[in-house]
Structure formats: structure tokens, C-alpha cells
Amino acid sequence: MRLRYFFFLLFCSFSLSLQAQEKKEKVYTFKIDKDIDPAMNRRVKLALEDAVNQKATLIVIEMDTYGGAVNDADDIRTMVLESEIPIYVFINKDAASAGALISIACDSIYMAPGGSIGAATVVSGGDGAAAPDKYQSYMRSMMRSTAEATGRNPRIAEGMVDEKIEIEGISQAGSVITLSVSEAIKYGFCEGEYKSLTAILEAQNLGGAEIVAYEEDFVDKVISFFLSPAISGVLILIIIGGIYFELQTPGIGFPILAAIVATLLYFIPYYLNGLAENWEILIFIIGIALLAVELFVIPGFGIFGVLGVIFILGGLVLGMLPNQNFNFDFVPASQLFGALLTVILAALASVGLVFWLTPKVNQWGAFSTITLASTQEREDGYTSSFYAGTLLGKEGIVHSRLRPSGRIEIEGEIYDAISRGDFIEQGEKVIVISTEGTSLKVKKLEA
Known part of the structure; x- marks a missing residue:
């Protein structure tokens, strides 16, 4: 009887202990x-x-x-x-x-x-x-x-x-x-x-x-790491450098891939922290599109190119700031200055890197298989001309305004043409100075 009573008390004590823990x-x-x-x-x-x-x-x-x-x-x-x-x-x-x-x-x-x-x-x-x-x-x-x-x-x-x-x-x-x-x-x-x-x-x-x-969990630690101004600066350098090299050597793939990865690593942490908004990322994308239009659709460097650069840099700066649309009243001056300084220094560093790196790229063995490092001479049978060499030196008339690309008429035939950067009005006389490429290169014929 006493033994049963002892076990009963032990059970009750154990149950109360569990309840206390719970x-x-x-x-x-x-x-x-x-x-x-x-x-x-x-x-x-x-x-x-x-x-x-x-x-x-x-x-x-x-x-x-x-x-x-x-x-x-x-x-x-x-x-x-x-x-x-x-x-x-x-x-x-x-x-x-x-x-x-x-x-x-x-x-x-x-x-x-x-x-x-x-x-x-x-x-x-x-x-x-x-x-x-x-x-x-x-x-x-x-x-x-x-x-x-x-x-x-x-x-x-x-x-x-x-x-x-x-x-x-x-x-x-x-x-x-x-x-x-x-x-x-x-x-x-x-x-x-x-x-x-x-x-x-x-x-x-x-x-x-x-x-x-x-x-903080692992993801938050990674996000905090990429929010560092120093890391953001490096990512901006890769973004700008990657875009430049891809535009200069389209088709390689690696520069644009690096730029895309860097862009994602740049914007995602700021987006998750409520800093980069959808419209600010859209400004950056519009800047890329404007720059592409300037380089591939309207050769030269005019308003589209300038706006493209402004939009790209603007999107990168805005993505770092806690602004409300275009209201910067409550953005600390130190934070605004820090964002501008980070983007500007990274952009300047990327430009310097491009000028330093470009002449060296073709010397690297790793790039010799994906880039054309040798010169293909006309004497060896290579040519990039779509037109007969007999058009060289021919005179023509501007058929549609050259801005700086357009069309000209030579002996009753219409040809795509591009000036040396000058805008030449319709009806002006021009002379062909090069037949290489897909467009004839011309200059205005002086009276």
C-alpha cells in the first residue's frame, strides 16, 4: 500500500513538473x-x-x-x-x-x-x-x-x-x-x-x-553584406564595365552575364529593405534601353546616350535612398551624399578600368578563343563591304536626312548611308568616302 502511494506521489510530481515546463x-x-x-x-x-x-x-x-x-x-x-x-x-x-x-x-x-x-x-x-x-x-x-x-x-x-x-x-x-x-x-x-x-x-x-x-538569419546577413557601400560600389563597377564590354563586343555573353548578376545583387537587397522601389528599378532599365538605342539604332552619342547614362546612374542612386517618390525632405544629407559619392566613384573607376583593360583583353589567352584578336586584311581576301568598291568616291544626293544615318541616291539607286557624325539635310550633295560595313560612309560635298 505504501509503495503504491509512493509511486502515485512520484507520478503527480512528475506531471506537475511537466506542466510547469510547458x-x-x-x-x-x-x-x-x-x-x-x-x-x-x-x-x-x-x-x-x-x-x-x-x-x-x-x-x-x-x-x-x-x-x-x-x-x-x-x-x-x-x-x-x-x-x-x-x-x-x-x-x-x-x-x-x-x-x-x-x-x-x-x-x-x-x-x-x-x-x-x-x-x-x-x-x-x-x-x-x-x-x-x-x-x-x-x-x-x-x-x-x-x-x-x-x-x-x-x-x-x-x-x-x-x-x-x-x-x-x-x-x-x-x-x-x-x-x-x-x-x-x-x-x-x-x-x-x-x-x-x-x-x-x-x-x-x-x-x-x-x-x-x-x-539575423543567413539570408539577412547576406543582405546586410551587400548593403555595404563598399560592396555596392564594386557591384556598380561590374554593372557599368559589363555593359560597356558587351556593347563593344556583342555576343561574348560573359560581360552581360556579369552585369546582370551584379544588377540583381545590387537591387535585391535594397528592394527587400524597402529602399529600391519598382519605379526606381524601371528608371535603371530605361537607361539601359536608351543607351542601346543610341549605340545600335542611332549611331553616335546624342540625347539618347546622355539620357541613358543619366537614367542608369539615377536609378542606382535612387535605389540606395529612403526617399518617398521624388520627395527627399527626410533623406539624411549624409546618406544622400554617401549614395552619390558611391555611384560617382564607382562609375569613374569603371571608366578607368575600361580604358586600362580594353587594350589588354586581346592579349589574354582566355579571350583568344571567343574574340577576334587578329587583323583580317583586305589583301588576304577579307572584306566587310556589302557594296562594290566602284561606289568609292561616287557623288550622290541625300534622299532622307542623315542624322547621322539615313539614305542617299547615287545614279538612280538608293543606298543606306551614314555621315561622320554631321547632320546633312535632304537634297544636299555628298561623296562616298568608304564602302565598308552595311552602310556607305559619306561626307558633305563642299560647294
Whole structure:
């Protein structure tokens, strides 16, 4: 009898132990410790999704940021407010501007000694001056509605944006509200001061909880690698160099393949991070098309060629920036300058590489089987002419305007022709100076 009782107690103890393990709290943590931008927006989205998959019972954000893009902050705020899992934020040490908005959206706010929250005035990315009132109004409304949703004083939240709001005992007209730890606790914008995340969990009786920290997976690490300005510069160099070599030696395949791969590696990471938009990639593709038209359809280097280069470089620059269409008000000046510098230096490097590499290509044994390195002389029977040599030196009349290609009439016959870059009007007299190629080369016959 005693033995049966002993086994019964052992079974009950084992069952309770299993239940305790099953009910063990799981706390999921991640950091917002950089500017609020599309990359941070994506990190928060992935972290919150992972927390759901991990069946976390609580999410804690460790915050230390001076703010960033308003649109990305709004996206993050919305995700936090809509989360079915409670979200705490631990401000260690700053939650300014967009960081304040996200913090106020959380269920509970905790701060480290010396921390602060507030100063949410919207500033432009160029000179750091206050943005126009329409942006301030938008930010005020978000701060107010977020504070209302989480049970905090909406007037104080608005005062973090608008320097005209005066609250007795808290702020004076002419300065926006920034709360210290003690002030935040006093006015309901902080639940307590703690030195660490562990201290917060212990205070909430979660000292024994399992803590899971967000970590980038392999794909995210690869994306971060290719977002490096140095790597982006190398990819731009390969893109421009590959396009040039393929246009100079069409049919080889390797240069254009390298350019395509580099283009994908360049745009995909920026696209996934919300920086490169569809229309910006389209601008780059249009630039390639314009350049091809200039080289193959309208020989020379005119408006199509110039526009092609501008569109290609423009697409590469725009793909790196967190702009909203053609609005660059909130693009940090340093980021804009960095993108321009990266693209320009890479373009110049690719041009220098092309001039250095082109004379050497034919000397490489690896290219001798796919390129024509030898000269095929006319005396040996080689010719690229589609016309009889008797047309050389013949005079004719421009049948359709040469721009610089068109058609001419010689002795009643119509021939394709191209000038030396000059535009020659219809009816002008010309003389054939070369019969090689698919078009006669002509020049204007001086009177």
C-alpha cells in the first residue's frame, strides 16, 4: 500500500513538473539601436513574426535611437499596437523623435538611469531644420492617437512635437518636451527605472523565463553584406564595365552575364529593405534601353546616350535612398551624399578600368578563343563591304536626312548611308568616302 502511494506521489510530481515546463514564460527580445529606416522597419517586422512563431508570451524592445524616417516609424508603431503579444520597451538610453513614438505605442515603458524620451519634432534630412507644418501636424496626430491608445497623456505626447504647446509645470512655449526618467515616471510615460533587462523581468516575476533574442538569419546577413557601400560600389563597377564590354563586343555573353548578376545583387537587397522601389528599378532599365538605342539604332552619342547614362546612374542612386517618390525632405544629407559619392566613384573607376583593360583583353589567352584578336586584311581576301568598291568616291544626293544615318541616291539607286557624325539635310550633295560595313560612309560635298 505504501509503495503504491509512493509511486502515485512520484507520478503527480512528475506531471506537475511537466506542466510547469510547458507553462514556462518565454520572453522575446530585439533591439532598435539604429536610425529608424526601411532596414529597421524590416528588422522589426521579422522579429515580431519570429516572436509569434516562437510562441513568446512577452516581447521586450531594447531602445536606443535618435529617431529617423516618419513613415517607417509609423509602420513600426502600427505593428506594435496591433501585436497580440504584450510589448514592453526598455529605453537604454535614448528614445527621441521616432523612437519616442514607438515607445509610447508599447504596453509598458521602462528606462535606464540617465535615459530620456521625447523631442519628436519632425526635421528635414538636409539641414536638420524643422519640417513644414503639414509634417508636424501629421506627427502630432500620431503621437496623440498613440498616447490615447495606450492610456498616456495625449497632450504631453503632442508637446513632444509642437514647441507651441505649453503645459504648466512641464514645458514652456518655445521648447518641445523631453522627459527624464523621473519626469517620465511622474507623468505616466515610464513604469520604472531599471539598470538592465534582467532587473525588469525579475521585477515582473519573470526571472525564470526563457529569454530568446532575435538573430539575423543567413539570408539577412547576406543582405546586410551587400548593403555595404563598399560592396555596392564594386557591384556598380561590374554593372557599368559589363555593359560597356558587351556593347563593344556583342555576343561574348560573359560581360552581360556579369552585369546582370551584379544588377540583381545590387537591387535585391535594397528592394527587400524597402529602399529600391519598382519605379526606381524601371528608371535603371530605361537607361539601359536608351543607351542601346543610341549605340545600335542611332549611331553616335546624342540625347539618347546622355539620357541613358543619366537614367542608369539615377536609378542606382535612387535605389540606395529612403526617399518617398521624388520627395527627399527626410533623406539624411549624409546618406544622400554617401549614395552619390558611391555611384560617382564607382562609375569613374569603371571608366578607368575600361580604358586600362580594353587594350589588354586581346592579349589574354582566355579571350583568344571567343574574340577576334587578329587583323583580317583586305589583301588576304577579307572584306566587310556589302557594296562594290566602284561606289568609292561616287557623288550622290541625300534622299532622307542623315542624322547621322539615313539614305542617299547615287545614279538612280538608293543606298543606306551614314555621315561622320554631321547632320546633312535632304537634297544636299555628298561623296562616298568608304564602302565598308552595311552602310556607305559619306561626307558633305563642299560647294
